[in-house]
Amino acid sequence: MIQTCLVYFKRTILLYVVLGFLVQFCSAYGITLFQQLLDNVAAASGFNAALPLVMLYGAMLAVTTIVNYLILYPQTYLSAGIMEKLKLLAFGKVSRIDYAAYQNIGTGEMIKVIENGAAAGTQIIHAFYLRILQELLPTVLFSLLFISRYSPTVMLIIGAGYAVIFGMNHVLLRVLYRFKSALLESQEKMSAQSVRGFMELVVFRLNKRYRKEMERMQRTAEDIVSKSTQIRMIHESFFAVFALLVNGIKIVVLVYGIKRILEGDTSIGAIVALLLFIEHVYSPIAIFNVLFVDYKLNRVAFARLERFANAPEDMNLETGREVGELKGDLAFEHVTFGYGGTEALRNVTFAVKRGSSVAIVGLSGSGKSTLIKLMLGLLKKQSGSIRWDGSDIDELKLNSLYDHVSYISQEAPIFADSIRGNIDFDRELPDELIYDILTLVRMKEEVLRMPDRLDALVGEKGMKLSGGERQRLAFARIIAQRRNVVILDEPVSGLDNITEKTIMDEVLRLFRGRTLVIVAHRLHAIANVDTILLVKDGEVVGEGSFAELIQTSGYFQALWQQDSRNGAR
Ligand SMILES: Nc1ncnc2c1ncn2[C@@H]1O[C@H](COP(=O)(O)OP(=O)(O)OP(=O)(O)O)[C@@H](O)[C@H]1O
Numbered sequence: 090m091i092q093t094c095l096v097y098f099k100r101t102i103l104l105y106v107v108l109g110f111l112v113q114f115c116s117a118y119g120i121t122l123f124q125q126l127l128d129n130v131a132a133a134s135g136f137n138a139a140l141p142l143v144m145l146y147g148a149m150l151a152v153t154t155i156v157n158y159l160i161l162y163p164q165t166y167l168s169a170g171i172m173e174k175l176k177l178l179a180f181g182k183v184s185r186i187d188y189a190a191y192q193n194i195g196t197g198e199m200i201k202v203i204e205n206g207a208a209a210g211t212q213i214i215h216a217f218y219l220r221i222l223q224e225l226l227p228t229v230l231f232s233l234l235f236i237s238r239y240s241p242t243v244m245l246i247i248g249a250g251y252a253v254i255f256g257m258n259h260v261l262l263r264v265l266y267r268f269k270s271a272l273l274e275s276q277e278k279m280s281a282q283s284v285r286g287f288m289e290l291v292v293f294r295l296n297k298r299y300r301k302e303m304e305r306m307q308r309t310a311e312d313i314v315s316k317s318t319q320i321r322m323i324h325e326s327f328f329a330v331f332a333l334l335v336n337g338i339k340i341v342v343l344v345y346g347i348k349r350i351l352e353g354d355t356s357i358g359a360i361v362a363l364l365l366f367i368e369h370v371y372s373p374i375a376i377f378n379v380l381f382v383d384y385k386l387n388r389v390a391f392a393r394l395e396r397f398a399n400a401p402e403d404m405n406l407e408t409g410r411e412v413g414e415l416k417g418d419l420a421f422e423h424v425t426f427g428y429g430g431t432e433a434l435r436n437v438t439f440a441v442k443r444g445s446s447v448a449i450v451g452l453s454g455s456g457k458s459t460l461i462k463l464m465l466g467l468l469k470k471q472s473g474s475i476r477w478d479g480s481d482i483d484e485l486k487l488n489s490l491y492d493h494v495s496y497i498s499q500e501a502p503i504f505a506d507s508i509r510g511n512i513d514f515d516r517e518l519p520d521e522l523i524y525d526i527l528t529l530v531r532m533k534e535e536v537l538r539m540p541d542r543l544d545a546l547v548g549e550k551g552m553k554l555s556g557g558e559r560q561r562l563a564f565a566r567i568i569a570q571r572r573n574v575v576i577l578d579e580p581v582s583g584l585d586n587i588t589e590k591t592i593m594d595e596v597l598r599l600f601r602g603r604t605l606v607i608v609a610h611r612l613h614a615i616a617n618v619d620t621i622l623l624v625k626d627g628e629v630v631g632e633g634s635f636a637e638l639i640q641t642s643g644y645f646q647a648l649w650q651q652d653s654r655n656g657a658r
Pocket residue numbers: 192428429433451452453454455456457458459460499
């Protein structure tokens with residue numbers, strides 16, 4: 090991901106680095122000019138001789154200021170750009186990630202991984218790599234270059250100082266790193282606790298859980314405060330020792346310089362310049378120390394994003410045979426599937442003829458949704474075959490199969506958009522057509538009552554709608570899509586009995602002639618489908634029309650009686 094970003098922003102990075110080198114050159118050259126000025130004055134060579142140097146020095150300061158301002162452009166552009174690019178790269182991954190891998194990660198965690206990882210990645214590229222390249226490196230290079238012009242001996246002393254500081258840094262970082270990772274863990278814990286408290290507002294409030302949660306968070310907060318203080322103290326100890334060392338080197342240079350001035354070997358200006366250069370040559374080390382600690386910690390968060398970026402992808406989405414037309418024949422043959430080590434479906438065999446309607450019926454946890462996800466290619470069978478129009482699903486390009494399939498998931502997939510956006514999916518259907526569809530799903534009146542009507546926003550996951558309205562809106566979408574195969578996973582659970590029956594009958598009427606697969610808990614709603622598949626503990630235990638099954642299957646009769654007791658009829 091870092092490489093992709095570097096390639097994507099290569100021109101801006103080049104500009105940033107070139108400007109960085111320019112600033113550091115001007116700054117180092119400015120010191121040399123200052124020294125020449127001082128020596129000119131000391132040598133009493135006259136005002137006229139000093140004037141061109143003053144002008145040049147002024148020009149150098151002006152150029153430094155202007156370039157320092159200009160550098161803000163690539164700096165800000167890169168910092169914001171890299172962050173958004175990393176998020177986009179991660180989002181691209183969401184569109185390809187293997188569904189089973191996605192289920193293992195979970196939405197909340199995935200959002201956190203992307204947010205934290207993108208911020209960490211930006212810091213790694215921008216605040217670490219690029220800052221070293223465009224600020225620290227040229228500062229050290231130019232300082233050493235100019236110092237060597239004054240005294241190679243001082244350059245050697247500085248080199249020795251570098252070695253001492255690097256050794257010190259190494260030891261300190263190890264201690265600091267341990268403390269910082271403990272702090273990071275506490276911060277993640279705090280964040281997880283607060284997210285949970287926010288997401289579970291109703292459950293927590295009704296169960297009076299907030300007091301306990303607050304106590305727990307208080308303990309975590311105290312932990313964070315204490316660890317942060319310790320880290321600061323350890324980190325600052327580096328700077329205290331560092332400052333002592335640099336001052337020591339300055340004193341050595343000063344003594345050495347005074348001796349040489351008295352011997353007439355050097356000028357006062359040269360010693361002043363040397364002292365300034367020493368400051369210049371060591372400040373990158375102090376900065377590097379801070380950057381390196383952050384870099385190490387950011388690596389932890391970024392590694393999590395990279396793990397997500399390397400998660401398995403669904404290779405069938407874009408590869409395989411193009412599905413130009415889907416007539417709608419579906420066949421499962423001896424299909425077996427399990428989650429991890431647990432078997433969820435065993436030797437499942439059934440066929441759905443094009444243009445017919447099938448309901449999948451069974452108790453909760455019997456494997457109905459798993460069957461649906463297998464026929465959609467979201468989950469991958471472990472053995473057997475699943476065929477669409479005679480072709481194994483593993484050989485088909487899924488993104489082209491999806492052009493012919495409408496699907497409503499169990500959770501009624503309404504997303505944060507308008508009523509219109511949820512129905513037409515950016516296809517810009519005329520209002521009259523959308524209202525006609527809303528009439529079919531018994532929702533037109535409700536939409537007309539909303540102040541913004543078709544443009545009314547439905548909130549995150551359709552939270553501003555009732556459960557039944559969400560489901561009716563999802564129905565409106567599949568009616569608008571007019572595809573040849575329609576797959577509905579418990580589409581009517583949020584509706585009252587009368588609306589449920591009316592809408593299901595409407596769906597059966599509208600989709601007559603197309604393949605319709607419906608998972609349903611309440612049997613009376615699917616009494617009119619062509620075939621019912623009975624699923625029990627991951628196996629198909631019966632198949633037939635409603636009339637046939639009620640005659641022949643004891644299990645179906647039991648389900649029907651339970652349904653009747655629940656007052657569904
Ligand atoms: N991602 C998963 N990881 C592990 N086990 C799972 C996963 N999803 C489902 N299961 C298990 O697989 C079995 C079948 O689940 P499935 O969702 O297919 O049942 P279902 O018949 O659709 O149930 P319901 O009517 O309650 O929606 C259940 O035992 C369930 O706990």
